Amino acid sequence: MVLAPILPSREEELRALLASMNDGPGRVNANNALIPFAKFDNLHFARLVILDDKTTGDARLFGLRREPYPLYLAFLGDMDGDENGFLEDLARVAPDGLRKLFSCCEGFGDGAGLLNWMKEHRKPSIANYVNWPGRTVRRIREEAALQEAVESYLHKDSSLREMSPREIHAKLARFIDGEKTSGRLTLSEESATPPGWWIRNLLHLVGVPLLVLLLSPLLAVLAPFYLIRLRRLETTDPELCPAVDQAYTEMLSRGEDHYVTNQFSAMGSLKPGPVRLLTAIGVLSTVNYAARHIVRPGRLGRIRSIHFARWVFLDGTKRMIFCSNYDGSVESYMDDFINKTGFGLNASFSSGIGYPTTNWLFLDGCGDERKYVEFLRRHTVPTQVWYKAYPGLTAVDLERNGRIRKGLEVSSLSDREAGEWVALL
Amino acid sequence: MGCVTMSEFDDADAQGLVRFAYREMTKASYALLRVKDAAAARAWLRSAPVTSAVEMNPPPATALHVAFTAPGLRALGVSEPVIAGFSHEFRAGMAQESRSRQLGDVEANAPENWSWGGPAREPHLVVMFFGKPEEPYETFVQDSKGPAWNDAFDTLDTLDTSDFGGVEPFGFTDGISQPEIDWDQKRKTPCTQLDYGNIASLGEFLLGYRNEYGKYTDRPLLDAGDASAGLPAAEDAPGKKDLGRNGTYLVMRQLRQEARMFWQFAKQQAGGDNAAAEKLAAAMVGRTRAGDPLEPIQEQLIPGIKTKQGKKEQNRFTFDQDPAGSRCPFGAHVRRANPRNTDFPDRPGNALTKLITMLGFGPRGFRDDLTSSVRFHRIVRRGREYGTELKPEQALAPASADAPDPECGLHFICLNANISRQFEFLQNAWISSTKFSGLTGESDPLLGNRAAIPGCPVTSDFTMQKGGGLRLRVSGMPQFIKVRGGAYFFMPGIKALRYFGHDGAVPVRGMT
Numbered sequence: 001m002v003l004a005p006i007l008p009s010r011e012e013e014l015r016a017l018l019a020s021m022n023d024g025p026g027r028v029n030a031n032n033a034l035i036p037f038a039k040f041d042n043l044h045f046a047r048l049v050i051l052d053d054k055t056t057g058d059a060r061l062f063g064l065r066r067e068p069y070p071l072y073l074a075f076l077g078d079m080d081g082d083e084n085g086f087l088e089d090l091a092r093v094a095p096d097g098l099r100k101l102f103s104c105c106e107g108f109g110d111g112a113g114l115l116n117w118m119k120e121h122r123k124p125s126i127a128n129y130v131n132w133p134g135r136t137v138r139r140i141r142e143e144a145a146l147q148e149a150v151e152s153y154l155h156k157d158s159s160l161r162e163m164s165p166r167e168i169h170a171k172l173a174r175f176i177d178g179e180k181t182s183g184r185l186t187l188s189e190e191s192a193t194p195p196g197w198w199i200r201n202l203l204h205l206v207g208v209p210l211l212v213l214l215l216s217p218l219l220a221v222l223a224p225f226y227l228i229r230l231r232r233l234e235t236t237d238p239e240l241c242p243a244v245d246q247a248y249t250e251m252l253s254r255g256e257d258h259y260v261t262n263q264f265s266a267m268g269s270l271k272p273g274p275v276r277l278l279t280a281i282g283v284l285s286t287v288n289y290a291a292r293h294i295v296r297p298g299r300l301g302r303i304r305s306i307h308f309a310r311w312v313f314l315d316g317t318k319r320m321i322f323c324s325n326y327d328g329s330v331e332s333y334m335d336d337f338i339n340k341t342g343f344g345l346n347a348s349f350s351s352g353i354g355y356p357t358t359n360w361l362f363l364d365g366c367g368d369e370r371k372y373v374e375f376l377r378r379h380t381v382p383t384q385v386w387y388k389a390y391p392g393l394t395a396v397d398l399e400r401n402g403r404i405r406k407g408l409e410v411s412s413l414s415d416r417e418a419g420e421w422v423a424l425l
Numbered sequence: 426m427g428c429v430t431m432s433e434f435d436d437a438d439a440q441g442l443v444r445f446a447y448r449e450m451t452k453a454s455y456a457l458l459r460v461k462d463a464a465a466a467r468a469w470l471r472s473a474p475v476t477s478a479v480e481m482n483p484p485p486a487t488a489l490h491v492a493f494t495a496p497g498l499r500a501l502g503v504s505e506p507v508i509a510g511f512s513h514e515f516r517a518g519m520a521q522e523s524r525s526r527q528l529g530d531v532e533a534n535a536p537e538n539w540s541w542g543g544p545a546r547e548p549h550l551v552v553m554f555f556g557k558p559e560e561p562y563e564t565f566v567q568d569s570k571g572p573a574w575n576d577a578f579d580t581l582d583t584l585d586t587s588d589f590g591g592v593e594p595f596g597f598t599d600g601i602s603q604p605e606i607d608w609d610q611k612r613k614t615p616c617t618q619l620d621y622g623n624i625a626s627l628g629e630f631l632l633g634y635r636n637e638y639g640k641y642t643d644r645p646l647l648d649a650g651d652a653s654a655g656l657p658a659a660e661d662a663p664g665k666k667d668l669g670r671n672g673t674y675l676v677m678r679q680l681r682q683e684a685r686m687f688w689q690f691a692k693q694q695a696g697g698d699n700a701a702a703e704k705l706a707a708a709m710v711g712r713t714r715a716g717d718p719l720e721p722i723q724e725q726l727i728p729g730i731k732t733k734q735g736k737k738e739q740n741r742f743t744f745d746q747d748p749a750g751s752r753c754p755f756g757a758h759v760r761r762a763n764p765r766n767t768d769f770p771d772r773p774g775n776a777l778t779k780l781i782t783m784l785g786f787g788p789r790g791f792r793d794d795l796t797s798s799v800r801f802h803r804i805v806r807r808g809r810e811y812g813t814e815l816k817p818e819q820a821l822a823p824a825s826a827d828a829p830d831p832e833c834g835l836h837f838i839c840l841n842a843n844i845s846r847q848f849e850f851l852q853n854a855w856i857s858s859t860k861f862s863g864l865t866g867e868s869d870p871l872l873g874n875r876a877a878i879p880g881c882p883v884t885s886d887f888t889m890q891k892g893g894g895l896r897l898r899v900s901g902m903p904q905f906i907k908v909r910g911g912a913y914f915f916m917p918g919i920k921a922l923r924y925f926g927h928d929g930a931v932p933v934r935g936m937t
Contacts, residue, residue, distance in 0.1 A: 164893070253523035260860055302787070331845050367640075
């Protein structure tokens with residue numbers, strides 16, 4: 001994520017430039033003149049969002065005075081490989097467009113050092129979630145083509161209907177082999193993950209628990225005080241979840257539901273004090289660790305509809321941004337979350353000012369569904385530009401296509417396996 | 426909401442439609458009105474003979490109901506702060522552009538093409554008349570309207586209904602599955618439901634009572650004062666008057682059904698064989714024409730599904746024993762509309778397995794846990810057919826070249842306390858979703874609009890899964906049902922109705 005304050009005098013111009021990247025509200029032109037996203041074959045999602053937080057005044061609830069924050073422009077991308085490499089590609093492919101956009105930000109100057117400027121303005125996230133680590137855009141596209149080839153073959157050959165799953169599997173495997181040989185279909189081997197990544201990942205895998213272990217005597221001593229304080233805050237921290245302004249929610253919805261997947265950008269201020277801050281850092285670090293090392297691919301708890309998500313601190317640790325890419329409408333997204341992983345929502349967002357009252361960090365909170373829905377909507381900011389490399393595919397589609405491919409790569413399946421595999425088609 | 430005093434359901438205040446379907450009253454029509462003169466309209470509302478939900482013996486021979494759109498409340502003089510207490514979706518209306526994308530009301534279904542409810546054809550209120558066949562229906566309608574009716578209202582449209590004898594226009598028995606409302610508020614909420622049940626909290630269907638989350642849905646709460654004196658007290662806000670209590674949202678959609686197109690398509694797919702066509706049609710619906718589910722009736726009773734003496738059991742089933750969709754396809758209409766699932770897949774036996782599932786380490790099958798728990802997404806349906814019936818036997822015969830079929834369809838009506846979580850969710854995430862339950866390329870076989878979406882050019886398939894073999898996939902389904910009109914209404918309790926009718930007493934302030 002690249003983040004920079006917008007020059008107030010250039011805000012209007014920037015908004016017009018961002019709008020020019022779309023065919024209409026919420027519908028990006030993937031080949032737009034400023035950043036032709038479609039040219040990047042390693043880019044899953046991208047968004048440009050003006051971080052226009054309408055809720056900064058909420059800090060008053062805690063008697064805090066906040067200097068007005070600048071408006072920021074955030075440019076987020078979810079890509080294969082590392083972000084520096086992507087920024088280099090960006091600077092090479094779309095230097096003029098990027099200069100136009102970033103010249104509306106503070107300190108950009110004449111744009112001579114575009115790449116360095118972007119690198120200097122990189123903003124790390126405190127937590128990241130990737131639906132399926134290691135699944136590249138290329139692989140997604142190849143597997144989608146595979147699924148289509150299988151589908152059209154099945155459409156033509158009615159003799160398959162009489163066959164057993166194992167026979168169907170064998171026949172399709174032969175067909176796909178033929179398609180591959182003839183060059184009509186490509187299913188690339190994944191390029192090896194660089195050893196550096198493995199080493200870093202291993203260090204992270206071992207290092208974080210080690211650190212927690214080292215700190216555990218201290219944590220054990222602090223825990224009772226922490227809990228007493230947290231319980232006290234939970235009983236006194238005010239809620240702020242009024243019904244959202246009708247015009248605001250209608251404006252947000254104009255950018256939504258154009259595709260099977262939607263974007264979500266939200267921001268807000270954190271409650272003051274070390275207990276809430278430590279809670280936020282602790283919970284999000286846990287989310288990040290679990291997402292990286294523990295969770296099953298394709299699932300975040302019980303949720304199977306999130307492609308990418310990230311949490312980023314802003315203005316030190318005063319504010320937080322949450323951005324995600326999810327399948328379905330915002331209503332089903334919120335419902336899924338409340339009912340399936342309400343505990344996770346409570347833990348990760350209850351440090352935000354105004355969040356519905358939680359108990360013991362994990363309980364209640366978003367269980368007050370109406371308050372939570374209004375809270376979330378109130379903190380949602382419109383996303384000016386949003387790109388998805390595979391607009392018609394949900395995360396579940398991607399999983400199905402991957403499972404189809406995986407099944408084809410096994411030469412002999414048991415009856416049960418073959419039955420499950422054929423049920424994917 | 427520290428202080429909550431639960432009180433009993435007030436059947437004398439709620440309008441009867443939420444409790445009764447009036448099956449005996451086979452005559453019905455809905456007057457879509459615009460307020461011509463607010464004072465005259467309020468005068469009519471003050472004395473309108475609206476039917477309550479009190480159970481009467483013998484049941485009444487006629488019934489009258491009234492519900493308002495947000496512009497309707499405005500036209501009556503209800504103040505903006507009061508209207509702002511209603512839900513976002515009610516205030517925005519069904520025909521709002523982004524809502525149309527969510528509901529599938531695009532292309533042929535778009536509100537621009539509606540005969541009512543679209544831009545410039547928005548009703549202010551609907552007055553619904555029901556009568557038993559032996560009753561002098563016209564007299565009842567005229568008496569209910571009274572002398573000042575024409576001064577008060579302009580009639581935008583009068584929607585007549587037909588009685589097809591319990592079948593919908595494609596010829597399938599309709600209205601079998603309805604949630605059982607927990608009138609006595611015995612249901613403990615919040616809870617975790619591990620078995621499918623058909624009982625829904627009162628607050629899912631009436632405002633001012635606790636819903637499935639154990640909470641109260643937003644609605645206008647007013648300060649006590651002269652104008653609001655007649656309103657019920659708010660359970661969850663001491664000292665406040667509850668304008669929503671005993672009221673509900675009424676969703677109305679006029680759905681034109683192309684019966685001949687439906688049956689001709691089924692017949693063509695079946696190679697001209699009528700019996701096979703009926704089988705395909707049953708797979709699309711998820712029930713036979715007689716209303717029997719494609720799943721076996723289970724031994725175990727389901728809470729809220731009553732066994733009636735001498736009546737065939739058609740609702741005591743779930744899809745638990747059909748995880749592959751072999752008997753009832755995943756995409757069948759009844760499986761989309763009511764997946765009959767629970768809060769957890771695979772019924773975790775203890776707290777540990779529950780925790781394992783919650784953390785995402787439960788079942789790992791492709792279709793596991795893809796569908797939200799149904800108890801948060803129930804609706805009460807009160808729809809009626811309209812137009813001229815074309816029986817399946819007729820529809821299977823070729824159309825006559827010179828006489829087009831007369832229009833028929835459904836005036837779909839449903840009641841719910843939270844339009845966005847109930848009707849809209851159902852319509853968006855389940856009925857019109859092309860990605861429901863791990864499917865792709867198909868939406869509801871009956872209601873789908875077949876419109877392409879970016880990256881998904883085809884949405885006109887229908888898949889019948891087959892255990893131990895390759896699924897059967899029908900493609901190129903035309904659009905069988907078109908949306909012809911629609912609106913979101915608020916159907917108030919009778920005290921709230923009188924409040925809306927109170928002359929000059931609609932407060933400007935006093936909102937919370």
